[in-house]
Amino acid sequence: MHLSAYFLPTLKETPAEAQIVSHRLMLRAGMIRQSSAGIYSWLPLGLRVLQNIIRIVREEQDAAGCQEILMPTIQPAELWEESGRYDGYGKEMLRITDRHKREMLYGPTNEELITDIFRHLIKSYRDLPKNLYQIQWKFRDEIRPRFGVMRGREFLMKDNYSFDLDFDGAKRSYDNMYVTYLKTFQRLGLTAIPVRADPGAIGGDMSHEFQILAETGESEIFYDATFDELRAKGEQPDIETLRSLYAATDDEHDPAACPLPDDRLRTARGIEVGHIFYFGTKYSAPMGAVVTGADGESITVEMGSYGIGISRLAGAIIEASHDDAGMIWPESVAPFKVGLINLRVGDKGCDGVCSDLYAKLRRAGVEVLYDDRDERPGVKFATMDLIGLPYQLIVGPRGVKQGVVELKRREGGEAEELSAESALARLVPAPAG
Ligand code: ATP
Numbered sequence: 001m002h003l004s005a006y007f008l009p010t011l012k013e014t015p016a017e018a019q020i021v022s023h024r025l026m027l028r029a030g031m032i033r034q035s036s037a038g039i040y041s042w043l044p045l046g047l048r049v050l051q052n053i054i055r056i057v058r059e060e061q062d063a064a065g066c067q068e069i070l071m072p073t074i075q076p077a078e079l080w081e082e083s084g085r086y087d088g089y090g091k092e093m094l095r096i097t098d099r100h101k102r103e104m105l106y107g108p109t110n111e112e113l114i115t116d117i118f119r120h121l122i123k124s125y126r127d128l129p130k131n132l133y134q135i136q137w138k139f140r141d142e143i144r145p146r147f148g149v150m151r152g153r154e155f156l157m158k159d160n161y162s163f164d165l166d167f168d169g170a171k172r173s174y175d176n177m178y179v180t181y182l183k184t185f186q187r188l189g190l191t192a193i194p195v196r197a198d199p200g201a202i203g204g205d206m207s208h209e210f211q212i213l214a215e216t217g218e219s220e221i222f223y224d225a226t227f228d229e230l231r232a233k234g235e236q237p238d239i240e241t242l243r244s245l246y247a248a249t250d251d252e253h254d255p256a257a258c259p260l261p262d263d264r265l266r267t268a269r270g271i272e273v274g275h276i277f278y279f280g281t282k283y284s285a286p287m288g289a290v291v292t293g294a295d296g297e298s299i300t301v302e303m304g305s306y307g308i309g310i311s312r313l314a315g316a317i318i319e320a321s322h323d324d325a326g327m328i329w330p331e332s333v334a335p336f337k338v339g340l341i342n343l344r345v346g347d348k349g350c351d352g353v354c355s356d357l358y359a360k361l362r363r364a365g366v367e368v369l370y371d372d373r374d375e376r377p378g379v380k381f382a383t384m385d386l387i388g389l390p391y392q393l394i395v396g397p398r399g400v401k402q403g404v405v406e407l408k409r410r411e412g413g414e415a416e417e418l419s420a421e422s423a424l425a426r427l428v429p430a431p432a433g
């Protein structure tokens with residue numbers, strides 16, 4: 001992509017309404033635009049990040065044996081009357097009346113709809129277990145939408161729902177999602193802390209929130225100091241280690257029952273990026289989601305639901321990874337891998353080297369944003385630092401004469417001069433095998 005043609009409406013001024021760094025940076029980099037409170041359009045740069053998050057979440061869901069479906073955003077109120085949640089859900093639910101005066105709603109979550117699909121289409125124990133997911137917009141009329149996409153009213157969620165014959169099956173499904181979430185967040189460049197959360201009416205220990213530490217987080221969590229030590233070492237801890245460590249939300253944390261000595265207990269703010277939940281027959285019983293067992297008996301299925309805040313993650317990753325100059329994208333979600341900077345557009349040598357590098361990177365499947373604008377170097381560096389692509393490939397007249405270009409890592413800022421061929425070799429992944 002040539003930056004001169006790219007729709008990248010960057011702002012010079014810091015938008016006054018943005019209170020936290022991710023919101024400021026997303027607006028300044030032209031990633032999103034608010035259309036009304038808590039409702040955003042995603043512009044090209046932002047959409048690329050969102051799609052990368054979607055891709056990773058989808059790959060991990062598929063790898064875990066979940067199957068993708070797509071349910072509508074608009075749901076009939078009757079389903080929620082059947083489950084008993086219609087009145088209780090309150091003002092967060094956007095209620096809509098259609099032309100026939102039927103009550104509808106914009107889904108804040110989909111337990112009712114998926115249970116309805118299940119009860120009509122799945123009848124036998126032989127069809128279980130099933131775990132179905134979707135990536136779909138939700139609407140919650142939050143009392144205080146804020147922090148940009150972190151607490152929106154319309155937001156993108158990956159939600160999935162497991163169906164099992166009995167508790168043991170449901171626990172296997174839950175554990176499968178627990179592990180899948182840890183892997184998913186690791187691939188997104190995040191260290192998520194799995195935190196014990198309010199298990200609701202059912203009890204037990206089968207509700208976890210996945211929290212990213214950030215001062216601007218809206219949750220307060222208590223956790224084992226080992227999490228900090230693992231993070232400081234830059235290690236991706238194995239999942240059994242993570243599972244064995246204490247972490248709880250402020251609601252769940254009970255100082256009297258906490259197994260940690262005082263000097264090993266930490267408290268911090270967190271951003272909830274995911275939530276997994278076992279709820280047994282809470283929806284399947286009232287809505288009649290039953291299958292026929294091996295001996296012809298009726299079995300009410302055991303369910304769980306699992307959510308990842310996809311649009312919130314775009315903000316959360318920035319909260320976790322930025323500096324004064326701008327964002328620092330982990331390679332897995334970066335909107336482009338390389339920013340190619342031509343320091344003197346119009347200079348034959350620079351233009352030639354840049355065109356050649358651009359063509360070769362593209363041919364090798366490396367996503368590159370080429371700053372071919374007729375702008376001062378300072379402006380170009382500021383733009384590239386702001387949008388935070390993992391690598392900057394800088395081509396200037398002095399280097400071109402000496403046969404070198406500069407390759408700089410956005411994270412850490414290490415730069416080195418090398419030949420165009422060596423730079424390419426660094427940026428193009430080696431063929432598999
Ligand atoms: P919160 O406590 O932040 O309000 P929640 O517990 O109501 O979230 P869930 O119902 O567990 O949210 O939804 C699953 C995931 O969807 C959350 O873990 C979060 O990442 C995301 N999410 C929830 N509400 C919003 C929102 N208003 N804007 C963006 N993402 C959200």
Ligand code: MG
Pocket residue numbers: 209272274275
């Ligand atoms: Mg939650």
